[in-house]
Amino acid sequence: MVNAVAKYxxxxxxxxxxxxxxxxxxxxxxLNKLRYLFDFNKGLTITKENLEDEGIPCVSYxxxxxxxxxxxxxxxxxxxxxxxxxxxxxDNALLSKGDFVFADTSEDLKGSGNFTHLVNNELVFAGYHxxxxxxxxxxxxxFYAYLFDSKEFxxxxxxxxxxxxxxSITQAILRASDIWLPSKSEQTQIANFLDHETAKIxxxxxxxxxxxxxxxxKRQAVISHAVTKGLNPDVPMKDSGVEWLGLVPEHWETTRIxxxxxxxxKKSELLNTDNRLCTFVPMEKLKLGSLIKDEEKPISxxxxxxxxxRDGDLLLAKVTPCFENKNMVxxxxxxxxxxxxxxxxxxxxxxSKVDSQFLYYRLQEDQFxxxxxxxxxxxxxxxxxxxxxxxxxxxxxxxLEEQFTITEYLNQYLLKSESLMNKAQSAIQLMQERRTALIxxxxxxxxxxxxxxxxxxxxxxxxxxxxx
Numbered sequence: 001m002v003n004a005v006a007k008y009x010x011x012x013x014x015x016x017x018x019x020x021x022x023x024x025x026x027x028x029x030x031l032n033k034l035r036y037l038f039d040f041n042k043g044l045t046i047t048k049e050n051l052e053d054e055g056i057p058c059v060s061y062x063x064x065x066x067x068x069x070x071x072x073x074x075x076x077x078x079x080x081x082x083x084x085x086x087x088x089x090x091d092n093a094l095l096s097k098g099d100f101v102f103a104d105t106s107e108d109l110k111g112s113g114n115f116t117h118l119v120n121n122e123l124v125f126a127g128y129h130x131x132x133x134x135x136x137x138x139x140x141x142x143f144y145a146y147l148f149d150s151k152e153f154x155x156x157x158x159x160x161x162x163x164x165x166x167x168s169i170t171q172a173i174l175r176a177s178d179i180w181l182p183s184k185s186e187q188t189q190i191a192n193f194l195d196h197e198t199a200k201i202x203x204x205x206x207x208x209x210x211x212x213x214x215x216x217x218k219r220q221a222v223i224s225h226a227v228t229k230g231l232n233p234d235v236p237m238k239d240s241g242v243e244w245l246g247l248v249p250e251h252w253e254t255t256r257i258x259x260x261x262x263x264x265x266k267k268s269e270l271l272n273t274d275n276r277l278c279t280f281v282p283m284e285k286l287k288l289g290s291l292i293k294d295e296e297k298p299i300s301x302x303x304x305x306x307x308x309x310r311d312g313d314l315l316l317a318k319v320t321p322c323f324e325n326k327n328m329v330x331x332x333x334x335x336x337x338x339x340x341x342x343x344x345x346x347x348x349x350x351x352s353k354v355d356s357q358f359l360y361y362r363l364q365e366d367q368f369x370x371x372x373x374x375x376x377x378x379x380x381x382x383x384x385x386x387x388x389x390x391x392x393x394x395x396x397x398x399x400l401e402e403q404f405t406i407t408e409y410l411n412q413y414l415l416k417s418e419s420l421m422n423k424a425q426s427a428i429q430l431m432q433e434r435r436t437a438l439i440x441x442x443x444x445x446x447x448x449x450x451x452x453x454x455x456x457x458x459x460x461x462x463x464x465x466x467x468x
Contacts, residue, residue: 008447019178021155026445029182035175039134042171043101043126044086044093051127055081059095060127061103064116070149072101072116074124082125093132095124098141100133100148102174106167113157113169117145131171143187146194147179147443151436186450190442193449201435208424208431215424219417220366226406227362230398240396244367248396258391260354264347267308270338274299279334280306281341286315288326288364296335306340307347314348314360315341316390320383324373330360346390358403361410362395 013027025031044050044058051058057079059072068077086093095101095118102115115133118124126132135141147153156177161167182190228248236250248254257263277296285292309315311334317327322344331339350356362368371393376383398406441447 008441008449009451011445011448014445017180021159022152022178022180022444025180026182026448029180029445032179032181033175034133034177034179037136037179038100038174039136040171040175041092041126041132041134042104043128043130043132044082044090046082046128048128050082051080052083053081055083056086056123056125058082058125058127059101059116059130061105061129063127064101064103064114064130065106065111068116069114070116070145071119072124073119074122075120079124082127086125087123090125093126095126095132096134096138097121098135098138099126100135100141100144101126102131102133102169104129104131104169106161106169107165109158109161109167112161112167113148113154115145115148117141131169131174133174140184140187142191142195143443144179146191146439150440150443152440152444153177153179180444182445189450189452192454193452194439194442196454197438198435201431201438205428205431208428212421212424215417215421219414220364222413223361223410224365224367226410227358227365228396230402231406231409242394244371245394245396249398252396252398254394255353255397256391257348257359257393257395260397261314261348261350261359263387263391265308265310265313265349267303270299270303270308272300272303274303276338277335278302278338278340281315281339281345283317283319283322283342283344286317286322286327286329286341286345289329291315291329291331293333293335293339297340299338299340302340305343307343307345309339309341309345309347310334310349311337312349312356314350314356314363316346316348316363317344318346318384319344320373320376323376323385324369326364326369328360328363330356344384346385346387348390353400354397355400355403355407357407357411358398361407368393368395 011026014024015027017023017025017031019031043060051060057074058081059068059079063072063079068079072079097118097120100115100117102113103111106112106114135144157169157173160173160176161169181187228245230249230252232249237247238250240246240248240254242254245254275298278299279293280295280297280302281291281293282295285295309331311332313331315329315331317323317325348356348359350359372385372389375389376385378384397403442449
């Protein structure tokens with residue numbers, strides 16, 4: 001991809017801004033502070049329990065961080081609501097078109113400075129853990145949005161915030177923030193330019209994201225068919241005798257997991273006094289096909305209260321939503337061949353009847369996941385798949401040699417699929433980097449777009465330009 005800004009002209013004359021992280025700006029631009037250009041307030045002092053399905057839409061810090069960053073439109077976006085009574089008691093938390101909502105806390109430094117701004121005249125409240133910034137001149141709000149989204153503006157916010165695990169942004173930090181401004185006509189031109197250019201980039205990003213989703217769907221379909229029907233389309237079929245399973249290859253055996261794998265192997269294989277190091281795996285370090293092995297602990301320290309496993313065992317999350325996310329893996333490369341982990345992990349140790357890799361793919365099949373999720377007991381975030389369901393799950397098992405063939409086929413297919421997804425993800429990253437560079441260059445005056453005119457590119461021309 002070509003340099004994001006190489007084809008654009010620069011301003012004829014620049015001056016030193018006097019700010020290290022900003023550098024030079026066009027000679028005709030001026031510096032200011034946010035406190036002179038914005039009025040500030042805070043969002044509603046409420047909790048999640050105050051949110052309803054109907055009423056006045058409300059944007060809280062969670063939506064700013066994860067859903068509606070940069071801009072929010074209640075006509076398009078699905079927002080939770082608050083009771084209309086807040087119109088009488090808390091009208092200072094109401095937003096107007098062009099107002100900004102900053103999240104006042106972030107769990108990481110990168111998220112400090114995350115914001116959204118309202119793009120229409122609909123009634124919307126700013127919710128909990130938010131700061132409202134109202135521009136004194138709302139006609140500049142689109143330019144402000146891009147400026148706030150630039151790495152230069154965000155860097156000064158990130159330098160000012162305080163915290164370790166949670167980073168807090170305050171009204172004082174925002175008020176003291178530097179802002180740099182071209183003329184009003186330039187602000188409008190820059191905003192129009194970025195609206196056009198970022199829309200093209202966003203469209204291409206969306207196409208790559210859709211491609212990734214299609215590849216994931218195809219991946220799942222290929223796995224499901226291979227482990228339930230096999231690879232030979234001409235093989236004679238029979239009724240499995242299991243309602244949801246339907247027809248299976250005639251020579252496959254219907255069995256239950258408990259007959260081919262041991263659930264939760266006994267720790268008696270080890271001694272309580274064993275001081276050898278082992279791999280320790282908290283729940284968050286188990287993902288689909290991935291096991292982060294960066295923690296080690298003495299066996300004697302963890303043997304009492306944690307789940308035991310060894311190299312070659314299949315690990316499967318038992319608790320929602322980790323189970324539904326298919327967080328499972330075959331353990332390998334453990335310290336001393338031994339691991340301990342969260343009690344929310346099931347361990348399956350295959351016997352001579354089943355290849356552990358085949359079982360790993362078999363448990364990714366959609367109906368297994370659906371039935372497992374339906375069997376969960378408990379309440380809310382503590383719902384778990386019962387061991388009885390896992391032990392008694394019925395499935396069709398091919399002969400061992402055929403299991404190896406299916407496993408090898410899936411391994412090769414998934415390598416190709418993963419390669420395509422990685423290429424798509426790399427393309428997304430490059431386009432996101434271009435987007436960031438273009439915004440920063442435009443709002444800091446590194447490029448001059450005063451003479452820019454909206455070109456009438458068709459989709460093919462846009463795609464050609466961005467992919468070079």
